[in-house]
Amino acid sequence: MASNSTELPIRKFKKDILRAVDRSQSLVVVGQTGSGKTTQLPKYLCRSGYSKHGLIGVTQPRRVAAMSVARRVAEELDCELGTKVGYQVRFDDCTSKETTIKYMTDGCLLREFLDDRELSRYSVIILDEAHERSLDTDILFGLVNQLFLSGLSTKRKYPLKVIVMSATLDAGKFSEFLGNCPIFEIPGRLHPVKEIFCDLVEAKDMERNATINYVSKVVEVVMEIHLEQKQGDILVFLTGQAEIEQCCDMLFKKSEHLDYRHDVSDRSVKALMVLPVYGSMPTEMQRRIFEPPEPGVRKCVVATNIAGTSLTIDGIKYVVDSGFVKQMSYNPRTGLDSLQVVPISRSEATQRSGRAGRTSPGKSYRIYSKDFYEQCMTEDMIPEIQRTSLSSVVLNLKCMGIHNILEFPYVDPPEERMLLEALRQLFYFGAIDRKGHIQPLGHLMVEYPLPPGLSRAVIYSGALDCHHQVLPVAAMLSSENVFIRPADERKQADAAKAHKRLSRMGGGTSDFGSLLAVFRCCSQSDSSSAWCRENYIHWRAVKMAMSVHDQLQSILSKQMKRSDFPKEKVDSSLKKESLLSKALCSGFFGNVARRATSGRGFRTMEGHGTYVFIHPSSVLFGREDELDWVMFHEIVWTSKVFMRTVCSIDYDWVKDLLPRLHEVDAYGLSGCLKPEINESGDPTDTEKDTPTNTPAVKKVAEKEEKSLKRNSESAISEARQRYLERKKAKTVR
């Protein structure tokens, strides 16, 4: 990376860019990596006086980026980090009163919006890496757009400036979104990359829906490069840990048997060094990929998408692109998350190729054909906002006083059913009322950096006085998976896990109890890192959970002092572990399932009675016959539909909460929407036409699963239908 900022392409455009900022309230800046936009533009703005009216805020999707960029700019300005230049990320606020340029994660700025909808501390907001379309960036987009439209910023002495920075040319979309603002293009410093289609995966392979063994194809291409191409390192893009390990094994075996005197065309190449990298890998091991290889050794890094954004490796000359990525998508109808291998988009393919041209001209080998590229790949990736559960987002917007979430300015609007599902969830949590208005509980919930179900459970654990159990569990659930299972030590890892849960909480009848046990072991033990290694526990994940725990605890203890904090009757007859499960039910009462009459599976109460199984990693796996009702943290759809992190519950704990859940299915949903689509400004009184004690509701209480399933399904589609009709009517008028 060139440290000399005089070489940076942006420098030539300093005057033009400042003039553009001066003339327009918003601006889109397009520039590839290395153009210097992230480090230099804030400095220019600062010097030309923008910092006199407030902070210059720059957002990044990732923590490391926010911290490292801030450090570099501080060095360039020769000031101590945290003084003139600072950063703020979760758990680490490195800013002071002196700070004029503040780098932060976009999640942090989103939090600030909750307290100050005008961002009055800031004179300029720069949204960087907009092309990545992270959920938080997209929401910030909408918020600043609304800020402009509503004219709130007219109260300011100096209007807020917004600059959007993107690495790709879909900038037209961003400009249009910000009222056709000017687009400023900075040439990048990338070297040319030749793109080669290897035709090893074709469009018809996808149509046949057969499993495509791209790993062996990738190996083929890597070996070809190694044998025939000049010195230069290789970066391979695959989708997951298992694949990467398999690929590395194959490459290692193949390169071992090479005769470098005859087989290799470039005689300066004498060996191949194969290095895997993926997110769950320990950080020290990840770091190995940055070490330069010994002379004559060709480095080959086999990576997940992590090498596409988070990690930048210098010296890469050849990229091998599998064309696939693992992606999570959420189905609001079933409430199921699924992690699937899908083709990347054409713009992602370009991004991957670009990794070959950072230091010198390079080559990108795409294992797929041109047909595959054109027919199976979409132009752009589906943005996160269109494939995730939106309950957290909607709660945030509601707390900011944005009631009309259907007409919130989204760059790419999510499907209406996604928003309806979010409203429905928030209603049954009691965060909003049936008209969609925020409730006191919603204001308490939004303060936690947790999904709504978990924050509700945390609040009720405070009310039930069992937060000492629930807080660690909430922290562990929001961290990475703590149980490690190395491929060659599975039996030992499983044994260590079985031993822990049997000897600890409740004789091993709850996965939540196991999480609590692990957390307590780690926080009590002095040499917890050694203890973790012995017991196949992911130390980094537990450490993270401890930080989260402290943060949650400080939020909860402040809330418990308030007079409006909810209080519940404590049932002293309950055993300790049952108390934990019961408290968790207050947030996960929608996540319950009952043992099915046949087979080993269960039927969920939500998601229209989906047939689900206990995940083999659960303590309750294999003990299905002993169970009746269970509660789960999440459902994953892999080879089957599995409930992951499970405990058994008493139906009594949830039966009072469940009717509410179906009441909203049958009647409440349209009520949530009504005020938002009512043009007269006179919200219809939905209480009148939404009876709360109808036969449908009673049936639910009587556990009539089948009829319930039909009811809720048709009610949702009816509500949607009604909404769509009204929307249509509105546009006709």
Place this chain on the structure above:
DNA sequence: GAGCACTGC
């Protein structure tokens, strides 16, 4: 009778 891409508050 299995498998966990990647972020973030």
